[in-house]
Each structure stands twice: as C-alpha cells, then as structure tokens.
Amino acid sequence: MPPSSPDRLTGMKPAYLKLLTGQGTRQGLWSLPLLIALAIALGLSLTAQQFTSADNLFNLITQAMPLIITAIGQMFVIVIGGLDLSVGSVISFTTAILALDGPAYLLIPAVFLLAAAIGAINGIVITRLNVHPIIATLSMQYVVLGITRILRPVSGGTVPDVVIASVSGSLLGIPLPVFWGIAVLLVAWKVLHGSRFGLHLFAIGGGIAAGMEKVPHNFGVAERRNILLAYVTCSCFAALAGIFLAGRIVSGDPNVGLLFELDAITAVAIGGTQLSGGVGALHGTVIGALVMALLANGMNLTNVSPFIQTTIKGLILLLVVGLQSRKRMGL
Amino acid sequence: MASLVEMSDISKTFGGSVALKGVSLELMPGTVHALMGENGAGKSTLMKILAGVHQPDEGEIRLKGETVAFARPKDAIAAGISTVFQELSLLPNLTIAENMFLGREPTGWLRTVDYRGMNQLARRALGELGLDLDPETLVSDLTIAERQFVEIAHGIKAEANVFILDEPTAALNAADVEMLNRQIRRLRDAGKAIVYISHRMEEIFAICDTVTVLKDGELIGTRTVAEVKPGQLIAMMVGRELKDLFPPRATAFGEIVVDISDFRIDSASKPFSLSLRKGEIIALAGLEGQGQQKLLRALIGQFHPVAGTVILGGTKIALPVSAASGIRQLQAARIGFVPEDRKDEGLFLGLPISHNITMALHAGQPQLAPAKPYRREIAETLTSLQVKSAGAEALVSSLSGGNQQKVLLGRYLAADMNVLLIEEPTRGVDVGAKSEIYKLLRRFAAKGGAVIVLSRETIELIGLCDRIYVMHANTLVGEMPAAEATEHRILDAALVA
Numbered sequence: 001m002p003p004s005s006p007d008r009l010t011g012m013k014p015a016y017l018k019l020l021t022g023q024g025t026r027q028g029l030w031s032l033p034l035l036i037a038l039a040i041a042l043g044l045s046l047t048a049q050q051f052t053s054a055d056n057l058f059n060l061i062t063q064a065m066p067l068i069i070t071a072i073g074q075m076f077v078i079v080i081g082g083l084d085l086s087v088g089s090v091i092s093f094t095t096a097i098l099a100l101d102g103p104a105y106l107l108i109p110a111v112f113l114l115a116a117a118i119g120a121i122n123g124i125v126i127t128r129l130n131v132h133p134i135i136a137t138l139s140m141q142y143v144v145l146g147i148t149r150i151l152r153p154v155s156g157g158t159v160p161d162v163v164i165a166s167v168s169g170s171l172l173g174i175p176l177p178v179f180w181g182i183a184v185l186l187v188a189w190k191v192l193h194g195s196r197f198g199l200h201l202f203a204i205g206g207g208i209a210a211g212m213e214k215v216p217h218n219f220g221v222a223e224r225r226n227i228l229l230a231y232v233t234c235s236c237f238a239a240l241a242g243i244f245l246a247g248r249i250v251s252g253d254p255n256v257g258l259l260f261e262l263d264a265i266t267a268v269a270i271g272g273t274q275l276s277g278g279v280g281a282l283h284g285t286v287i288g289a290l291v292m293a294l295l296a297n298g299m300n301l302t303n304v305s306p307f308i309q310t311t312i313k314g315l316i317l318l319l320v321v322g323l324q325s326r327k328r329m330g331l
Numbered sequence: 332m333a334s335l336v337e338m339s340d341i342s343k344t345f346g347g348s349v350a351l352k353g354v355s356l357e358l359m360p361g362t363v364h365a366l367m368g369e370n371g372a373g374k375s376t377l378m379k380i381l382a383g384v385h386q387p388d389e390g391e392i393r394l395k396g397e398t399v400a401f402a403r404p405k406d407a408i409a410a411g412i413s414t415v416f417q418e419l420s421l422l423p424n425l426t427i428a429e430n431m432f433l434g435r436e437p438t439g440w441l442r443t444v445d446y447r448g449m450n451q452l453a454r455r456a457l458g459e460l461g462l463d464l465d466p467e468t469l470v471s472d473l474t475i476a477e478r479q480f481v482e483i484a485h486g487i488k489a490e491a492n493v494f495i496l497d498e499p500t501a502a503l504n505a506a507d508v509e510m511l512n513r514q515i516r517r518l519r520d521a522g523k524a525i526v527y528i529s530h531r532m533e534e535i536f537a538i539c540d541t542v543t544v545l546k547d548g549e550l551i552g553t554r555t556v557a558e559v560k561p562g563q564l565i566a567m568m569v570g571r572e573l574k575d576l577f578p579p580r581a582t583a584f585g586e587i588v589v590d591i592s593d594f595r596i597d598s599a600s601k602p603f604s605l606s607l608r609k610g611e612i613i614a615l616a617g618l619e620g621q622g623q624q625k626l627l628r629a630l631i632g633q634f635h636p637v638a639g640t641v642i643l644g645g646t647k648i649a650l651p652v653s654a655a656s657g658i659r660q661l662q663a664a665r666i667g668f669v670p671e672d673r674k675d676e677g678l679f680l681g682l683p684i685s686h687n688i689t690m691a692l693h694a695g696q697p698q699l700a701p702a703k704p705y706r707r708e709i710a711e712t713l714t715s716l717q718v719k720s721a722g723a724e725a726l727v728s729s730l731s732g733g734n735q736q737k738v739l740l741g742r743y744l745a746a747d748m749n750v751l752l753i754e755e756p757t758r759g760v761d762v763g764a765k766s767e768i769y770k771l772l773r774r775f776a777a778k779g780g781a782v783i784v785l786s787r788e789t790i791e792l793i794g795l796c797d798r799i800y801v802m803h804a805n806t807l808v809g810e811m812p813a814a815e816a817t818e819h820r821i822l823d824a825a826l827v828a
Contacts, residue, residue: 024468024469024472025469026424026425026469190441190443194443194444194446195441195442195443195444196436196438196442196443196444197442199425199429199433199436199444202424202425203422203425203429203433205424206422206423206424206425207422209424210422210423210424212420212422215420215421215422216422216433216434217403217404218384218404218420219404219405219408219420219433219434219435220403220404220405220408220433220434220435221433221434278422278424279424
C-alpha cells in the first residue's frame with residue numbers, strides 16, 4: 001500500500017479553490033489583488049467616463065510601466081528572501097547617465113553595465129561579507145544617490161532621441177511601451193518560472209523560509225552565484241525602468257527614482273509574493289503594480305486628494321498581506 | 332571481486348570532539364551493507380563524508396580503485412553516490428518533481444527547465460516505488476510518510492552506483508518497509524552497492540549481506556550477516572567497561588513529585604505511566620528519537636501529546652500545556668527545564684555568566700520589579716559548581732563546553748528548583764566535567780530534589796540514575812532499576828519490544 005491518508009487537506013481541493021486561495025501552488029495569493037484591481041476598474045468605469053477611453057487605458061499602462069518593471073526586478077530578490085532598496089537610486093542614476101550628451105549606442109549599454117555592476121556589488125556584499133540585504137542595499141542607495149547628484153545636481157540635459165521615441169512613439173495606434181512591456185514580461189516569465197535560475201531562486205528562498213538553508217546547496221544549487229545574479233537582475237530591471245522614465249521626462253533627474261524602491265516592494269507584496277521568500281508569481285507582481293497604477297489613475301480622474309490615495313494604498317497592502325500569511329497558505 | 336567504494340583510515344574531528352578515528356569501509360557491488368552502532372558512534376558522519384557533506388581530516392576514498400575527494404555534495408552525486416539522509420531535506424515550496432531533480436534538472440531550449448520531461452521522469456521514479464503521487468504536488472501538501480517516500484525516491488537515482496540510506500524506515504510502517512526492501516533488493520540485483528543504516532535488527536537480518544559495527548567513532552568489525560547472531564551484534568555495539576565516573580546512588584526516596592499517567596504521545600502509540608520520587612534520578616533511555624524528548628517537551632508545551640494526566644507536586648496540570656506559558660508554569664512549580672542544545676536553547680552566549688545564572692531568579696519576580704543583583708547567589712553557585720572562568724562577568728561564550736553546561740545547570744540550582752528535567756546533561760563535555768556534573772546532580776537529588784534525564788549515552792544513564800525507563804516507538808517498553816541495567820538489557824528491551 002502506498003502511503004496515503006484521508007486527512008489530506010490541501011491536495012484534495014478542487015482546482016478553482018487552489019487558484020482562489022493560492023494553496024497547492026507557490027504562486028501566492030494573487031487572486032485577491034486581481035479582484036481588487038477589477039473592483040477598482042469597475043468602480044472607475046462607472047464613475048468616470050474618461051476611464052474606459054483607449055487613450056486613458058494606454059496612458060495607464062505607459063504610466064505603470066516603470067513601476068511594473070522595477071517591481072519585477074525587485075521580485076527576483078524578494079523570492080530569495082532578500083530586498084533591494086537601491087533600485088530608486090539606480091533609476092535616478094540611469095536618467096542622469098542617459099542625459100550625459102553622448103551617443104545612444106554607448107549610453108544605453110553603459111546604463112545596463114553600470115546597473116549590473118551595482119547589483120553585483122550588492123550581491124557580493126550580501127553573500128561574501130554576510131551583510132544583511134537591507135543594510136547592504138540601503139548603503140548602496142546612498143552611494144548611488146550621491147554619485148547621481150554629483151553628475152546632475154538638478155534635473156536637466158537631454159536624453160538620446162531613440163529613448164524618447166521608443167517611449168512616446170506608437171505602432172498601429174498602440175503606444176510602444178505596451179510592446180516593450182509584453183516583451184519584458186515574456187522574458188521575465190521565462191527566467192523566473194521557466195529557467196533553472198528561477199527555480200533555484202525559489203529553492204533558495206524556500207530553504208531560508210523553512211529553516212533549511214543548507215538543502216539547496218547540498219543538492220548542488222550554486223547559492224552564492226544565484227543570489228548575486230538575482231541582485232544583478234534586479235538592478236538591470238531598475239535601469240530599464242530608468243530608461244522608460246528618462247524617455248518620458250526627456251531629461252536626467254536626480255530625484256525621479258526617489259522612493260521608487262518602496263513602491264516596487266509594495267507592488268510585489270500586494271501581488272502575493274511572500275517577503276520571507278520562496279513564494280510568488282510574476283503575474284501577481286504585475287497585478288500588484290496595476291492596483292497601484294489604477295489607484296493613482298482613478299484618483300486623478302475623480303479629483304480625489306492624493307493624500308487619501310496614499311492611505312488607501314497602505315490599507316490595501318495591509319489587507320492583502322494580512323490575508324496571506326505563510327500559515328494560511330499551508331506552507 | 333573488486334570493491335566499488337573503499338574508504339580507508341577515515342578520521343574526522345568536529346571542534347574538539349573526535350567523530351571518527353581511522354575507520355575503513357569497503358562496499359562491494361551487488362551487496363547491502365549494514366552500518367550499525369549506538370547513537371553518536373559515527374555512522375552518519377562516515378556516510379556524510381562519503382556523500383561529500385563533510386570532508387575527512389585524514390584518510391582517503393577510492394571509487395572503483397581511483398582516489399577521489401569530494402569537496403561538495405554535488406561532487407559525490409556526480410560520482411554516482413546517492414544519499415537518503417535521516418533528516419528530511421525536501422523544500423516545502425517546490426513540487427515533488429522539482430525536489431527530486433533539484434540541482435540536476437533536465438533542461439531544454441535556452442536552459443529552460445524541461446518541466447514535462449522532469450514530471451514524467453519523476454512520475455516513473457515514484458511509480459517504481461509503487462507510489463501514486465502527482466509529481467506536481469507541492470511537498471508542503473504531503474503527509475510525513477509521503478515525504479519520507481519521496482525522500483527515498485529522491486535518493487534512489489537510476490544512474491547512481493552507491494546508495495546510502497540513513498535510517499530510511501524511521502517514519503514507515505511494516506508494509507511500507509517491505510515495499511522499500513523490494514526496491515533495495517532490486518538495486519542490489521542490478522549490481523549496486525547499498526549502505527543501510529538502521530537500528531531495527533530484523534531489517535538488518537532481512538536484507539543485509541554484510542554488517543559493519545562502529546563504536547565511539549572507531550571500527551569494531553565487519554561481519555557477514557549470515558554468520559552472526561543479533562546478540563553478537565549488540566555485544567559489538569555496546570562492549571565497553573563502566574568507568575568510575577559516577578557517584579553512589581540514593582538509598583531512600585520521598586513522596587512522588589511527578590506523576591504521569593495514561594500518557595499518549597501520538598494517536599498511534601500506546602499509553603503509558605511513569606513517576607518520579609523525591610531524591611530520585613530517573614532516566615528515559617532507548618534509541619534516539621523514540622519519544623523521550625517529546626515527553627519532556629510536552630511538559631513545557633512545545634509538543635502536544637494526545638492524552639494523559641500529569642500531576643506535578645500535587646497539582647494536576649492541563650494538557651496540552653500552553654507553549655507560551657509552559658515554562659513559566661513549570662518554574663512557578665519549581666521545576667526547571669534544561670534543554671539539549673545549550674548554545675541555541677539554553678544559554679545567552681553573549682551575556683556574562685552572572686546574567687545567565689540570575690535569569691531564572693529574575694523570572695520568578697514580577698515584570699516591573701527592580702532587578703536585584705543576586706551577587707551572593709552568583710558567588711555561591713560559581714563556587715559550588717567549580718566553574719573555571721575569569722569571573723562572574725566573563726562572557727559565557729568564552730567558557731569551555733563543560734563550564735558552559737555547569738552555568739546552565741547552575742541557573743536552575745541557584746533558583747532553588749525542586750525538580751529538574753534535563754536533556755543531554757553532558758553533551759559535548761569532556762570526561763572530567765562529566766564526572767563533576769554527575770556529582771552535582773546527585774547532590775541536588777540528595778538534598779531533596781528529583782531529576783528526569785534523557786541522554787543519547789546509555790552508559791551515562793545507567794551510571795547516573797536510580798531507575799531507568801526504556802522508551803521505544805513513542806511509548807514505554809520497559810522499566811528497570813539502574814543497578815541491574817546494562818546497555819545490553821536496555822537495547823534488548825528497546826529492540827525486542
């Protein structure tokens with residue numbers, strides 16, 4: 001007789017319940033923020049006529065794109081139980097570099113190389129010097145912010161035309177950022193949910209969350225290298241978000257990325273990713289970022305005070321995270 | 332016949348304690364090789380060296396005649412050595428298939444994981460073990476027995492040549508064990524070498540060809556299973572003389588201070604009763620992990636038993652004990668709990684000796700009461716314990732293991748407890764300090780205290796205690812006066828039950 005017992009709780013649940021509760025998967029509770037996003041969208045479409053116009057929807061997506069991209073990057077490090085507070089500075093830094101008045105074919109690769117270097121330093125400090133991720137990346141936030149302010153104390157300069165064109169242009173009536181977004185999502189999905197690298201990140205995070213830190217290593221997962229690569233990935237996504245923002249504001253701005261790291265972490269957490277590591281899904285993060293974008297968009301359309309918007313953001317975060325503790329998820 | 336694996340003169344020390352001393356082991360293809368020995372004899376360490384988890388200090392490993400060195404577990408896996416460790420090593424947030432193939436996932440286009448292929452391979456591997464589990468189920472959704480089987484399926488990889496099974500049957504019932512044995516025979520017939528670590532004598536005789544016995548990190552001997560009897564094996568595992576480490580036993584006892592009756596650890600185990608009298612030291616003996624620790628931890632609320640009545644010093648306490656207040660409740664009843672792991676659970680390594688000792692004294696005070704310095708109590712405790720230190724303000728982390736253990740005991744002696752529940756009173760402590768700790772405990776009992784001790788070292792229990800309870804499979808299987816106990820009798824009681 002194979003061992004099987006009747007008191008199995010979660011394995012027997014029907015598929016739709018699994019989907020709704022996030023149990024039986026390691027995707028986290030992304031159905032709840034999806035419902036919230038749909039509820040906000042429904043409410044807005046009833047109260048504000050402009051909301052459902054194609055212009056506004058495309059505008060919403062374009063507006064949300066930097067946050068979505070930063071949050072996806074952030075997710076790579078949150079999945080391993082880490083955190084990257086330096087992404088806001090990396091975004092500002094990226095816009096400052098792009099406004100340096102050089103050829104685009106040099107500036108764009110340079111932006112990614114510099115971001116990768118920042119991520120690599122984060123990763124090395126965390127894995128080799130055993131500094132806590134919050135402290136390591138908080139230090140890096142200050143370091144990079146300082147350099148950015150030296151490069152460009154106030155906003156100014158002009159970014160290469162190709163950057164502006166790829167953000168503000170459109171194809172067949174659809175803004176280009178939509179296509180970029182789809183491409184980024186496909187790549188990120190493949191890396192996080194399809195590759196060995198992504199699986200190993202979940203393994204490392206799951207090991208940390210379950211108090212089995214040594215298990216991934218014992219089965220041949222290159223832990224330090226993967227952690228380092230996660231921080232590099234996170235930084236590079238921030239650089240990409242920086243390019244988007246630079247294309248929108250057309251110049252370099254030392255403050256454009258301010259507090260972006262907190263919005264990114266909020267989006268990831270709303271999307272059902274566990275900050276303790278090992279649980280989460282890319283679509284959850286996208287939904288989380290959309291919830292925040294919808295709030296911002298809706299408040300603008302209905303002329304609600306932006307201060308209330310912040311409070312509502314906080315309440316939604318509290319509600320969603322409160323409903324998805326590890327224990328409730330059966331993990 | 333040429334051997335598949337030859338480990339020769341392997342030595343390994345951890346910190347100051349010697350785990351293995353010049354142990355050699357030869358594994359032949361097509362055989363099942365049992366590795367036996369008491370707890371702490373070095374079996375698991377030897378196998379972890381073969382699996383690349385630890386590296387030997389001395390000695391060498393030859394694989395098919397070639398010398399190899401495994402710096403990482405990955406190297407051993409690559410060399411065809413496959414291990415099922417005693418501890419569960421499945422990550423709860425991965426599926427069965429992902430766990431089984433972790434670190435060696437089949438990949439497809441652009442190094443993406445070939446999930447379909449992986450799930451198929453996993454389903455087949457599970458099927459070979461007779462398991463009808465969906466490989467895409469998360470491990471967190473499995474029962475403990477299911478996890479154990481997945482663990483085994485995980486370790487049994489088709490392409491490996493050497494299989495290490497470290498107590499694979501600990502969580503399995505008889506039918507499951509038979510299923511496992513079929514798999515082991517199948518592997519043996521395919522010319523693989525299998526190392527089988529188990530405490531269950533009948534399993535050794537059912538499927539093993541050769542048996543090697545270790546004791547205190549040394550090789551006692553290797554025999555053909557067909558030529559030995561269980562009694563001889565037990566004698567090989569035990570065979571050592573009692574040293575003159577122990578103080579004389581008590582002669583008179585007072586009233587009962589701890590009375591446990593109709594106690595059931597889990598729903599599958601039989602109920603049992605035991606009692607502790609004033610002036611007495613009793614032992615919970617038997618093989619490791621047979622419920623001894625669960626019983627003690629149930630009293631402090633860290634484990635929830637199924638049923639039972641516990642009377643402490645005349646007052647009945649409600650089961651299950653609350654995990655949050657269990658220790659405080661016990662301390663109010665003047666019962667101290669000394670945990671097994673002094674570094675993680677017992678001591679504040681970064682605080683001075685004085686703080687560590689007064690911790691239990693302060694615990695008896697109201698929350699906002701000003702903290703007394705307790706200088707006299709500290710000084711008395713340090714003198715009576717003969718702690719070797721730079722003074723009461725020295726950090727506990729600066730002390731040797733033996734002195735740390737004395738400080739831990741000192742905390743409860745200073746707080747004037749009536750009963751001590753002690754897990755592993757002398758873990759990682761040298762012989763001299765052991766002897767002093769035994770004397771301390773005996774003095775405590777002679778002054779009207781009472782002690783329950785559990786230990787992996789049976790010899791310690793026999794020498795130190797007045798009465799020995801033998802536990803097996805989460806229940807009590809025997810009771811004997813320590814004066815009549817031998818390691819042989821205790822093992823016998825545990826294994827024959």
